[in-house]
Amino acid sequence: MAIFKNPNFDFLRWRWPAVGLSMLIIVSGAVAVAMQGGLALGIDFSGGTIVILQFDAPTTEDAVRGAIGGVVDEAVVQQYGDASGNEIMVRLPQSGPEEGTSLEADATAVVSALQQSAVGSFTVVGQELVGPIIGQELQRRGVSAFAFAMLGILVYVGFRFRFSFGFGAIIAVAHDILVTLAMLTFFGYDLSLNVVAAMLTITGYSVNDSIVVFDRVRENLRQMRRDAFDVLVNTSINQTLSRTIITSGTTAFAVLALYVAGGEVLRGFAFTMLVGVISGTYSTIFIAAAAAIVISERRATRRAESIERSVAVSKSKRRAKKTRARARA
Structure with missing residues (x-):
């Protein structure tokens, strides 16, 4: 099933405005958190x-x-x-x-x-x-869970695809978590174990979407070797666009129903999931791809500079040998 037939949207044209919008939300969230004296913690964490x-x-x-x-x-x-x-x-x-x-x-x-x-x-x-001591222990465990999740994502994606793709996926996940925390602060939701569980679920959704795009990029590398890397990535995003929208859309509708009919207890979990699914789709198209392109281009530039230095050193050594040979003659 395909929503779009042969889509050709220039997503990467809007990557920097998208990054600017994300930074605006994240910075505004950080300011709101600072003004209220920190994140609003639920009973699970505050006691x-x-x-x-x-x-x-x-x-x-x-x-x-x-x-x-x-x-x-x-x-x-x-x-x-x-x-x-x-x-x-x-x-x-x-x-x-x-x-x-x-x-x-x-x-x-x-x-x-x-x-x-x-x-x-x-x-x-x-x-x-x-008590507060138990709450602090739960906080440490929650942070550890996210740290191990991030490390596992980096190792898997970096080994399975490219190192730059691994960092792109990590940046996209961090973006989704920060945007979700900002929205939780804006709408007055507490950070509870249910919310942490929703965030870990968001991490899985975001990485899954990014991996689908990166897998298509890897396949297209064999067929589009002469094209620029950003053109290749944009083509891959368009080819997986229908799948991304269908997957995220069905999940968003289910979570929206849970938010409306699930009652007050599940509202924080459902809200977190809803924001995370939307942010994850957004970051897959704009943030993960843009980060992978920037990192790949920087690594390519460094390799080119390293090769140029090696060539320059080799030429210098050859000239020195010729000079010594002439001196002996």
Whole structure:
């Protein structure tokens, strides 16, 4: 199935305006993060309380959220376990510097507010305290996961294709992550484990799209040896354009449905995925290809300069030998 028949769009003509747009979004996101004192971290990373409640009769998440709204801010309320179990999980961010006392106080305030409301009778079946130390450990593990993912991408793409392609894929992935973080900041979403999982998924999608383009570039290298490298890359992007749009479009529609109908709990995950899929398609066409071209041209220039220096040294040595031979004669 093909959306376009023999497309011939000059994508690389717009690579530098595209890079400028990306830099504008990333820099604006960095400024927004700096103004709010850092990334907004969820309970998983900043610490907080998880309370699991079992109600005697079916109740809604909105009813629980409304009952505790006057006691705690930024509480995450979601259904827990099977729907027939009438269990609700309430996640609360840490509200004070004291790890133990503040977490316990938040849980007590939530239970008291629910008891005084009209949501119905319930029993506390579970309570978990996530302290800042655990949150910091999760942060380190999240950073390590991204670092290992980046290293694996660089090694695989560099070995399978070209070293410049590996760096192009890494730059595209870094672009997608930074753009996604900027959009999360603009729209007020917290950085949670769900968001990190979505970002790792985005990494896979972005690299997969880039590899498809790079594989077509490698095939065209055998048939278009006399063409300039940027012309070859632009042709490869056009040849894979239908596949890129179909894959990204179907994924985006599925994620959009999840964003609309998935509820408040999955909204951050779905939003991250949606932004990442769009950014990944954009970076595959403009960022990854542009980076690969720049790196390849610089390496070619360095090789040419090295050859010129070697030739100059060889000529100098031959002239020196001739001069010594004449002197002996």
